Amino acid sequence: MNTQPSWPLDSEDHLAEALREQEATPEEIADLTPALLRLAAWQAPALAAADTNALLAHLLPLLPTVSPVRQAIRARRQSQRGRLAWLLETARAQISILRPSFWLVSAAVIVLGALVVLRAGNPDQTLLLRAIGPFLAYLGTISAFRGGHLRVLEFELACLPSPVQLAIARLVIVLGYDVGLGLLLSLALWAGGVDNFLALTLSWLMPLLLVAGLALCLSLRLSVQTAAAIAYGSWLVLLALDSARTLTGYALLIPIPVAAEVVMGLLGLALLMIALLRMQAAMPRLLPRS
Amino acid sequence: MRERSDETLMAAVMAGDAAALAALVERHHSLLLGYLYRLVGGNRPLAEDLCQETFVHLLKQQSYQIGRPFKPWLYAIATNLSRDHLKSAAVCRALRQTEQAAELLERYDTAPGPEEQALAAEQGQEIAAALALLSEEYRAALLLRFYHGFSLQEIAETLHVPLGTVKSHLSVGTRRLRALLAPVQEGADCR
Numbered sequence: 001m002n003t004q005p006s007w008p009l010d011s012e013d014h015l016a017e018a019l020r021e022q023e024a025t026p027e028e029i030a031d032l033t034p035a036l037l038r039l040a041a042w043q044a045p046a047l048a049a050a051d052t053n054a055l056l057a058h059l060l061p062l063l064p065t066v067s068p069v070r071q072a073i074r075a076r077r078q079s080q081r082g083r084l085a086w087l088l089e090t091a092r093a094q095i096s097i098l099r100p101s102f103w104l105v106s107a108a109v110i111v112l113g114a115l116v117v118l119r120a121g122n123p124d125q126t127l128l129l130r131a132i133g134p135f136l137a138y139l140g141t142i143s144a145f146r147g148g149h150l151r152v153l154e155f156e157l158a159c160l161p162s163p164v165q166l167a168i169a170r171l172v173i174v175l176g177y178d179v180g181l182g183l184l185l186s187l188a189l190w191a192g193g194v195d196n197f198l199a200l201t202l203s204w205l206m207p208l209l210l211v212a213g214l215a216l217c218l219s220l221r222l223s224v225q226t227a228a229a230i231a232y233g234s235w236l237v238l239l240a241l242d243s244a245r246t247l248t249g250y251a252l253l254i255p256i257p258v259a260a261e262v263v264m265g266l267l268g269l270a271l272l273m274i275a276l277l278r279m280q281a282a283m284p285r286l287l288p289r290s
Numbered sequence: 291m292r293e294r295s296d297e298t299l300m301a302a303v304m305a306g307d308a309a310a311l312a313a314l315v316e317r318h319h320s321l322l323l324g325y326l327y328r329l330v331g332g333n334r335p336l337a338e339d340l341c342q343e344t345f346v347h348l349l350k351q352q353s354y355q356i357g358r359p360f361k362p363w364l365y366a367i368a369t370n371l372s373r374d375h376l377k378s379a380a381v382c383r384a385l386r387q388t389e390q391a392a393e394l395l396e397r398y399d400t401a402p403g404p405e406e407q408a409l410a411a412e413q414g415q416e417i418a419a420a421l422a423l424l425s426e427e428y429r430a431a432l433l434l435r436f437y438h439g440f441s442l443q444e445i446a447e448t449l450h451v452p453l454g455t456v457k458s459h460l461s462v463g464t465r466r467l468r469a470l471l472a473p474v475q476e477g478a479d480c481r
Binding site for chain 1: 303337
């Protein structure tokens with residue numbers, strides 16, 4: 001038998017304290033205390049160590065058997081901080097698969113682009129920017145999604161993030177880097193004396209989105225290298241044709257209205273969305289056949 | 291060495307740590323059995339069954355969210371299991387028990403022989419009878435508050451009711467208990 005009552009039945013003061021906390025008036029406390037103190041008279045049954053051991057013997061076979069990996073995943077999933085850490089770790093893992101050459105070549109393209117555009121005459125500016133922006137998309141696509149050629153889908157399917165989530169993470173990283181570089185280019189040109197910052201930015205950003213969207217869509221059917229080459233190549237052909245037509249005064253792309261540029265960018269975003277949505281359905285075809 | 295918290299132990303149990311389970315059971319077995327014993331009106335075999343079922347539930351359901359206060363969660367499982375059991379038992383049996391408890395109280399009130407009274411006081415029979423007459427939600431709140439020292443917030447989390455409702459349950463429950471114990475108390479005072 002447990003002979004020592006615990007708080008608040010262990011003393012009149014503690015009982016009064018508990019009653020005050022539950023908003024009893026001093027009169028009520030005085031009235032209730034004697035009756036409540038008597039509660040200590042009803043003792044709970046005492047337990048022997050053997051009782052607890054018997055219960056434990058019954059419970060031990062029911063203990064979950066979870067692998068350390070699953071335990072870590074569950075622990076992370078259950079905490080908000082863990083979720084954020086998980087997202088950051090996924091992003092870090094995706095950054096690590098991009099080779100240093102991607103970061104350096106992209107940056108070098110932008111520096112060279114800035115130098116060439118600043119040296120060239122005003123009419124060629126836009127044409128060069130329209131060629132440089134999609135080139136970054138080309139580089140980004142073949143770097144971030146080169147795993148398709150290496151048949152890594154099976155590994156991705158075994159990971160906690162889905163392949164689509166991984167693809168989104170890569171797109172965000174690559175496009176984020178490209179757009180950041182592009183903005184630096186626009187700023188450099190603006191500082192170099194070019195007037196219209198918005199027009200400059202749109203002239204490389206919108207084709208970049210279009211080529212990235214087209215490349216990713218085509219990669220569902222073709223290898224990533226081929227898809228990116230077709231997307232960028234088509235764009236270059238279009239640019240070349242248009243630049244030839246500039247001489248005759250029938251150019252379509254130079255100059256182009258701002259609204260049309262925006263439509264081009266939206267089309268690129270739509271293609272990116274379609275590619276991501278179709279990725280799940282295309283998976284069985286992308287898996288290696290034994 | 292600092293003692294590991296219930297929450298830390300439960301996280302370890304979910305990962306399959308047998309030592310953590312042993313520590314958790316040793317810490318709570320006796321107290322939980324006491325709670326269930328009083329909640330079901332002093333029926334020890336039933337309390338033991340429910341206690342075991344509570345721990346089994348704890349391991350099988352795996353619904354514990356890491357970081358959540360462990361004690362209210364454990365007692366909530368126990369309370370729900372006891373509630374389910376009482377609901378599933380025949381209503382007439384419950385009524386009969388209530389009638390028996392009322393009879394018991396009446397006997398203490400009308401025929402308080404000194405030896406009988408002393409024995410009853412020692413065994414806490416009249417307390418058990420008075421608590422048995424309270425409805426389940428008042429009884430659970432009173433048990434958690436006065437026998438287990440739960441804070442008002444912990445009671446709210448255990449019984450899944452707002453804090454205001456806990457205060458109301460405790461206020462009404464203590465007054466009813468006072469009224470039920472009053473005849474016995476007065477009888478004892480007269481002698």
